[in-house]
Amino acid sequence: MKLLQKMQPQDIPEVIKIIASHDEDDAEAAEQMYNDDNGLYNQYVLKNTNDQVIGVTGFEAPFSCVNTYYLSWTYIDKNFTNQGHGTKILTELLNHLSSIKARKVFIKVSNYVDDDGNDIYYTARKLYEKLGFKIELTQPDYFDTGEDQIIYSIRINEKSAEEEMLNYEQDHKNIRFIKIYELDETEKSYTFDWDEDGESLFSNQDIEIGINEAKSQNARLIFLGFPSIYKGIQDKLINYGFNKIGFLEDYYEDGVHEDHYIYKL
Numbered sequence: 001m002k003l004l005q006k007m008q009p010q011d012i013p014e015v016i017k018i019i020a021s022h023d024e025d026d027a028e029a030a031e032q033m034y035n036d037d038n039g040l041y042n043q044y045v046l047k048n049t050n051d052q053v054i055g056v057t058g059f060e061a062p063f064s065c066v067n068t069y070y071l072s073w074t075y076i077d078k079n080f081t082n083q084g085h086g087t088k089i090l091t092e093l094l095n096h097l098s099s100i101k102a103r104k105v106f107i108k109v110s111n112y113v114d115d116d117g118n119d120i121y122y123t124a125r126k127l128y129e130k131l132g133f134k135i136e137l138t139q140p141d142y143f144d145t146g147e148d149q150i151i152y153s154i155r156i157n158e159k160s161a162e163e164e165m166l167n168y169e170q171d172h173k174n175i176r177f178i179k180i181y182e183l184d185e186t187e188k189s190y191t192f193d194w195d196e197d198g199e200s201l202f203s204n205q206d207i208e209i210g211i212n213e214a215k216s217q218n219a220r221l222i223f224l225g226f227p228s229i230y231k232g233i234q235d236k237l238i239n240y241g242f243n244k245i246g247f248l249e250d251y252y253e254d255g256v257h258e259d260h261y262i263y264k265l
C-alpha cells in the first residue's frame, strides 16, 4: 500500500487519541483490540508529511469464512476530516483486499444520534455508500433501544474457485451450545457461544437454557447468526419465539449465507 503504513506499537497512543476525539467508548474497545496478541495485524495508519498519524483503518478476517473481511476501526483526525483522506484510505484498502482475492467486505456501523441530535456516523455511512457499499442487514435496537447496528457490504471479486470452498455441507453439521455472553459495546444485547462439536443442531434444551440464562441476566435482546446450511435450526428458533431479521449473502463462502435472528425478552 502506498498511502497507508502498517501500524506499529508506538502508533497506538496517537491512534487512540484520534478515536477518542470522536467516541470515547470506541477508543476503549479499540485500545483493547490493538493490545491483544496480533491486535495490530492488518491495521494501518495514515501519516502526514510531518510523520504525524492522522488516520487509521484496517481489516479482519472472520472465523470460518472464505475470503470475507470486516473493516476495522476507521477514523480520521478531526482536524483533517473532509479533505478526502477517508475516501483515499478506504479506496486503497479495498484495492489491497481485491488483490488478496477478497470476495466480500462488510462494515458494521450504528445509527446513533446523540442528545444534541447529531447523527454521529452520518458522514461515515455516506462515505461507504459513495464507495459502493450497500446496506445488507439492520439489527434493530442492537446497541441500545433506538440504536441499530447497520451492516454494509460490497462484493469485490466474483465467484471463487471451487477448490477454495469449505465444503460446509460435509463438515459443519452439528453444533453445541456453550454459554451466553453480552455483545461488545451493547446495552444488554446477548448472544450464544457455540462450537461445532455437538451431536445435533442445538437441542431444544440448549435454546431453553440460553433464553433462561439471558432472562436471569436482564438481557433486552438476543441476537444469533448461523450458516444458512444449518437447515433445521431456523424452525427450532422460530418455534421458541425468535424472528429472522435477514441474512448476509455469501458470507461464509459463495452460496452459504449467515442467517440472523432476534429474540425480544
Ligand SMILES: CC(C)(COP(=O)(O)OP(=O)(O)OC[C@H]1O[C@@H](n2cnc3c(N)ncnc32)[C@H](O)[C@@H]1OP(=O)(O)O)[C@@H](O)C(=O)NCCC(=O)NCCS
Pocket: 022, 074, 075, 076, 077, 080, 081, 082, 083, 084, 085, 086, 087, 088, 108, 109, 110, 120, 121, 122, 123, 124, 126, 127, 130
Ligand atoms: C468517516 C470518516 C472516516 C471520513 O473521513 P474524511 O477524511 O472526512 O472523508 P472524506 O473527506 O474523504 O469525505 C468522505 C465523504 O463523506 C461524505 N461527507 C462528508 N461530509 C459530509 C456531509 N456533511 N454530508 C454528507 N456527506 C458528507 C461525502 O460522501 C464525502 O465524499 P465527497 O467529498 O466526495 O462528497 C471521518 O469523518 C471520521 O473519522 N468520522 C468519525 C469516525 C467514524 O464515523 N468512523 C466510522 C465508524 S464505523
